[in-house]
Structure formats: C-alpha cells, structure tokens
Amino acid sequence: MLADIRAVIVDLDGTMVDTLGDFEVALNRTMADLDLPPVDRAAVERTVGKGSEHLIRTLLGQQLARTDVKGVGQACPALTVDALYERAWQRYQHHYLSINGQFADVYPGVESGLRWLKGRGMPMACLTNKPLAFAQGLLAAKGLEGYFSRVFGGDSFERKKPDPLPLLRTCEALSSEPARTLMLGDSLNDAQAARAAGCPVVLVTYGYNHGQPVQQAGADAYLDRLDGLDGLLA
Ligand SMILES: O=C(O)COP(=O)(O)O
Numbered sequence: 001m002l003a004d005i006r007a008v009i010v011d012l013d014g015t016m017v018d019t020l021g022d023f024e025v026a027l028n029r030t031m032a033d034l035d036l037p038p039v040d041r042a043a044v045e046r047t048v049g050k051g052s053e054h055l056i057r058t059l060l061g062q063q064l065a066r067t068d069v070k071g072v073g074q075a076c077p078a079l080t081v082d083a084l085y086e087r088a089w090q091r092y093q094h095h096y097l098s099i100n101g102q103f104a105d106v107y108p109g110v111e112s113g114l115r116w117l118k119g120r121g122m123p124m125a126c127l128t129n130k131p132l133a134f135a136q137g138l139l140a141a142k143g144l145e146g147y148f149s150r151v152f153g154g155d156s157f158e159r160k161k162p163d164p165l166p167l168l169r170t171c172e173a174l175s176s177e178p179a180r181t182l183m184l185g186d187s188l189n190d191a192q193a194a195r196a197a198g199c200p201v202v203l204v205t206y207g208y209n210h211g212q213p214v215q216q217a218g219a220d221a222y223l224d225r226l227d228g229l230d231g232l233l234a
C-alpha cells in the first residue's frame, strides 16, 4: 500500500518541529497578562494538537482551578474560561507571533526526509491544526516552506483534524486521490483524520500524542525519524 504513494501531507507540531518551548513561552506570557499562574510544560504537551482554541480553553480552565491564582489566594470560581477567552486569545496571538520559532527546533531527520521526498517529485502539503499565520511564520523561520506547494492551518477549513475534511480538501489541492496520499503525523488526531479520509498514515514516535503511547494509534507504520521514509516508500 505504501509503495503506491503519489503525494504526501505532513503535520507540523510534533512531526516536523518541536514547538513545546514556543507554546510554553507564549502561554506563560498570556497567563501573566491575565494575572494567572504559569502553565506546566507537561500539561501543554498533553493538550497540543487540537488547535489553539482548545489549548487556551483547556489551560485557562486548569489555571483557574489552581489555588495560587494571583491576588485571590484560592481557586477562582467567579472567573470563567468564557469570560477570559477573548482577551486570552488576543494576548496569545500577539505573544506567539512575536516569538514564533525562537523556542522551537526542527527534529533530527526531518530535512533529509523532506529532501528525499522532494527528490522523488512528490507533491507535498503541510496540514496542521495550528492557525495558518502561525504555521506559515514557523515554516519560514525554520527554512522548511520551500518543500510545500500548499500550507493549510486549523482555520483554513470549517473543521479541524481529526475530522477528515481538511485531509480531503488537501488531497484535492494536491490533485491526489486519498488512497495514494500519505498522511505523516505524530498523533491519534492525525491517524483518525487519515483513516476517515481514506489516506494511509505513518506516525512518528517522538511527537505529542495527547499524553498516550502513539503505538496504539493504529497507523500503517511508525518511524523514529522522517529520514527512515525511504525504507517504507521505496
Ligand atoms: O494544535 C496545534 O496547534 C497544532 O497541532 P498539529 O500541528 O499537530 O496539527
């Protein structure tokens, strides 16, 4: 099945770039603006992958439930996630865009894997749940944008992964049949979207899988490095 691949869709966070540092810095600056305590990196890692709104709402809820909310000295039931969300989202966008890529690293093997795919003339798109403006800035900051003919974010379509819609639209944009378009990702989110769209899926083992072992995600194959793709697709 993997021998028939004619196009590739690549996830961004946890697959190409380790962005936990960027998320942590942008979230902590946001929390500070809202007089909330700093977030815990492990909580960020468990929550990344379902887009910025999910990340901000989940972490705001956790921070409001803590007993060290500044100036209050106890958990703060009077403040709600809904009441804080709009300001948090504005501050988060400002902070994320001002540091985008500075606390993030391309994983080993990514550039050589992408170069190998490009050398085989494979049409490639980047499809992430990250907002498109964040994704474009990050790819440019890391010198990865030239590999992709199309880039789509979590705000590019009406629904995000794990819904199949973004994958189906990306296949259309690449003029490629889903059954011959490989999804390369790092999480159950990517695997579920790929399955529902009818795309084969390969997951990397080093990313963020909602705090769960990724080997249970039901992919066609798993890779420790993207430059191991030649062994799967050759
Ligand atoms: O949740 C996000 O912001 C990004 O996640 P993804 O790049 O793994 O789709």
Ligand SMILES: [Mg+2]
Pocket: 011, 012, 013, 014, 015, 049, 185, 186, 187, 207, 208
């Ligand atoms: Mg990911």
